[in-house]
Amino acid sequence: MNIDMITAAAARLKGHARLTPMLSSPALDKIAGKRVLVKAECLQHTGSFKFRGGWSAVSALDDTTRKNGVIAFSSGNHAQGVAAAARAFGVPAVIIMPADAPILKIEGTRDLGGEVVLYDRASGENREQIGADLAMQRGLTLIKPFDEPQVIAGQGTCGLEIAQQAADAGVSNADVLVCCGGGGLTAGIALALEAKAPRLCVHPAEPEGYDDVARSLISGQRERNAVEAGGLCDAILTPSPGEITFPILARLCGPGIVASEDEALRAMALAFRHLKVVAEPGGAIALACALFHSDKIESDTIIATISGGNVDPKVFEAALKTL
Amino acid sequence: MNIDMITAAAARLKGHARLTPMLSSPALDKIAGKRVLVKAECLQHTGSFKFRGGWSAVSALDDTTRKNGVIAFSSGNHAQGVAAAARAFGVPAVIIMPADAPILKIEGTRDLGGEVVLYDRASGENREQIGADLAMQRGLTLIKPFDEPQVIAGQGTCGLEIAQQAADAGVSNADVLVCCGGGGLTAGIALALEAKAPRLCVHPAEPEGYDDVARSLISGQRERNAVEAGGLCDAILTPSPGEITFPILARLCGPGIVASEDEALRAMALAFRHLKVVAEPGGAIALACALFHSDKIESDTIIATISGGNVDPKVFEAALKTL
Numbered sequence: 001m002n003i004d005m006i007t008a009a010a011a012r013l014k015g016h017a018r019l020t021p022m023l024s025s026p027a028l029d030k031i032a033g034k035r036v037l038v039k040a041e042c043l044q045h046t047g048s049f050k051f052r053g054g055w056s057a058v059s060a061l062d063d064t065t066r067k068n069g070v071i072a073f074s075s076g077n078h079a080q081g082v083a084a085a086a087r088a089f090g091v092p093a094v095i096i097m098p099a100d101a102p103i104l105k106i107e108g109t110r111d112l113g114g115e116v117v118l119y120d121r122a123s124g125e126n127r128e129q130i131g132a133d134l135a136m137q138r139g140l141t142l143i144k145p146f147d148e149p150q151v152i153a154g155q156g157t158c159g160l161e162i163a164q165q166a167a168d169a170g171v172s173n174a175d176v177l178v179c180c181g182g183g184g185l186t187a188g189i190a191l192a193l194e195a196k197a198p199r200l201c202v203h204p205a206e207p208e209g210y211d212d213v214a215r216s217l218i219s220g221q222r223e224r225n226a227v228e229a230g231g232l233c234d235a236i237l238t239p240s241p242g243e244i245t246f247p248i249l250a251r252l253c254g255p256g257i258v259a260s261e262d263e264a265l266r267a268m269a270l271a272f273r274h275l276k277v278v279a280e281p282g283g284a285i286a287l288a289c290a291l292f293h294s295d296k297i298e299s300d301t302i303i304a305t306i307s308g309g310n311v312d313p314k315v316f317e318a319a320l321k322t323l
Numbered sequence: 324m325n326i327d328m329i330t331a332a333a334a335r336l337k338g339h340a341r342l343t344p345m346l347s348s349p350a351l352d353k354i355a356g357k358r359v360l361v362k363a364e365c366l367q368h369t370g371s372f373k374f375r376g377g378w379s380a381v382s383a384l385d386d387t388t389r390k391n392g393v394i395a396f397s398s399g400n401h402a403q404g405v406a407a408a409a410r411a412f413g414v415p416a417v418i419i420m421p422a423d424a425p426i427l428k429i430e431g432t433r434d435l436g437g438e439v440v441l442y443d444r445a446s447g448e449n450r451e452q453i454g455a456d457l458a459m460q461r462g463l464t465l466i467k468p469f470d471e472p473q474v475i476a477g478q479g480t481c482g483l484e485i486a487q488q489a490a491d492a493g494v495s496n497a498d499v500l501v502c503c504g505g506g507g508l509t510a511g512i513a514l515a516l517e518a519k520a521p522r523l524c525v526h527p528a529e530p531e532g533y534d535d536v537a538r539s540l541i542s543g544q545r546e547r548n549a550v551e552a553g554g555l556c557d558a559i560l561t562p563s564p565g566e567i568t569f570p571i572l573a574r575l576c577g578p579g580i581v582a583s584e585d586e587a588l589r590a591m592a593l594a595f596r597h598l599k600v601v602a603e604p605g606g607a608i609a610l611a612c613a614l615f616h617s618d619k620i621e622s623d624t625i626i627a628t629i630s631g632g633n634v635d636p637k638v639f640e641a642a643l644k645t646l
Contacts (some may be wrong), residue, residue, distance in 0.1 A: 018344065020344075021341065021343075021344060023366065023368060026434065027434055030434075040366075042599040043344060043346065043363075043366075043467050043598075047599050088464065111350055111353075112349065145437060147641075148421060173480070179346065235593050269636075272601050272634070272636075272639070273634075273636075275603075276365040276366060276370050276600055276601040276634075277599055277600060278368070278595050278599040278600065278601060279599075306462065308599050311595070311596075311599075312597075313592075313596075313643040315644050316595070316643060320636040320639060320640060323636050
């Protein structure tokens with residue numbers, strides 16, 4: 001992984017991914033007691049930065065391989081990012097999802113042209129086996145959600161934009177809080193900023209109880225979460241940081257920051273009110289850290305990513321109740 | 324009013340107003356049966372295009388006049404646009420609001436540095452008299468919400484961006500639906516497109532029962548609404564088109580399009596789900612027309628403005644229930 005892979009991904013994404021805006025509001029600055037800039041990846045195609053990684057990975061395949069199609073395991077944003085990218089290239093995308101995934105996510109993926117294959121978690125069906133069989137039969141290429149260099153490179157294009165937008169806003173020193181699951185976006189942004197804006201320091205942002213990355217950064221080895229599923233921030237829940245992402249995070253990131261689910265809901269509500277954008281809980285955790293844990297952050301300026309590919313209206317209503 | 328005033332306003336706004344993105348989603352295209360591009364003015368500072376007009380008007384004043392401050396009558400987006408612009412110039416903004424305005428709007432205006440002066444609608448206090456007295460005492464300049472050339476010029480900068488973004492998207496023919504109250508935004512965009520993209524045809528979009536502009540375009544004279552207040556689309560309810568705006572609309576616009584309040588709520592919900600942006604009912608009426616009345620539109624591509632400076636969470640919850 002290096003900056004050249006990210007700039008190459010940026011060239012492939014140009015004209016296809018959106019250059020998402022950096023938003024701000026005096027009201028949010030007041031809450032945080034610092035300047036807060038919000039990188040609005042919720043406005044990316046499919047509602048999250050996952051489109052960048054999906055496009056990067058699909059576009060990096062040679063024509064012959066790509067023609068056969070791609071396959072991904074995901075019930076959420078990665079599924080939609082890969083499906084949308086594959087459709088744009090006119091190639092099949094098979095998405096393996098649990099049969100009990102929310103119908104919203106299944107339909108959302110189908111609407112983007114994804115061929116959804118459901119497996120039954122309860123009866124012990126093995127999704128890896130199903131995926132491997134399909135991949136073998138049809139010559140599909142597996143696109144992993146984060147531990148895949150071209151996916152990390154795609155997410156890194158968000159970091160290139162942050163570097164430029166921070167410079168445009170006159171910001172040379174800042175802490176950059178990134179919503180962190182397996183670490184693909186965090187590693188990609190960290191690599192981009194190392195090359196383009198080394199005084200912007202990246203911190204992974206995670207929900208309480210799922211702070212595997214923060215603990216891994218302290219211990220120096222890949223820690224696991226005690227609980228591996230459930231929780232409002234499902235978009236960013238992974239058992240542990242990735243094999244490829246963790247060494248990058250360990251080398252480049254400052255300490256992880258953690259916020260509660262309730263704080264994530266409040267951050268969603270404040271983004272609704274003051275920025276007019278829609279985030280999901282996992283995609284609001286970095287903003288929650290920025291707003292409610294700014295005492296743990298050194299710089300006067302915080303940049304936080306926000307995203308929201310699959311927002312359950314019921315959860316959004318719960319967030320609005322916090323206003 | 325001419326294009327030179329708009330390009331001059333654009334020069335004054337540069338670096339201060341946001342260049343708002345043009346969003347889209349395959350799901351919205353499917354609903355409309357046409358390509359739909361959404362000009363996301365909800366992402367403008369203060370949540371609506373009113374910031375453009377406010378900045379344009381305040382920045383057009385000579386230094387001596389501006390130093391004394393400005394005054395506006397508004398309980399909504401115009402108040403916040405003017406307050407934010409005045410604060411940026413370091414000059415006072417007095418905003419006259421009814422005492423029974425939602426506390427959210429009063430506080431939102433104060434948070435932006437506006438000096439809110441409340442009057443009592445019920446007891447018959449005359450807001451014009453209060454405003455005139457204050458303006459006289461303090462040398463304040465009145466900034467009208469739409470019937471003011473520099474405000475129209477400011478809103479027109481949104482049209483310059485639409486012309487450029489449509490060209491970037493390969494769109495040369497389109498119908499442009501604009502949420503229309505007094506007609507400031509609609510007239511500004513129409514003037515900008517006349518000069519920069521004459522094959523983009525503007526249509527005012529209004530809620531049922533408040534279609535004064537649509538009826539005025541048919542009769543050729545300024546018609547009034549039977550009911551002058553109330554309704555979900557309060558952000559764009561005015562008794563009739565403006566004296567300055569109407570001749571521009573009559574010369575440049577195609578027929579008005581009308582949608583129901585329920586359709587506005589559904590458009591808000593679809594913008595939530597597919598675009599991840601927050602609109603208020605009045606700011607979603609053009610998208611509602613695009614999605615649910617596309618049969619009245621000739622082109623294959625529709626561009627719709629969307630905005631949402633003051634969204635009541637309760638109204639937003641009602642919108643989410645339509646999903």
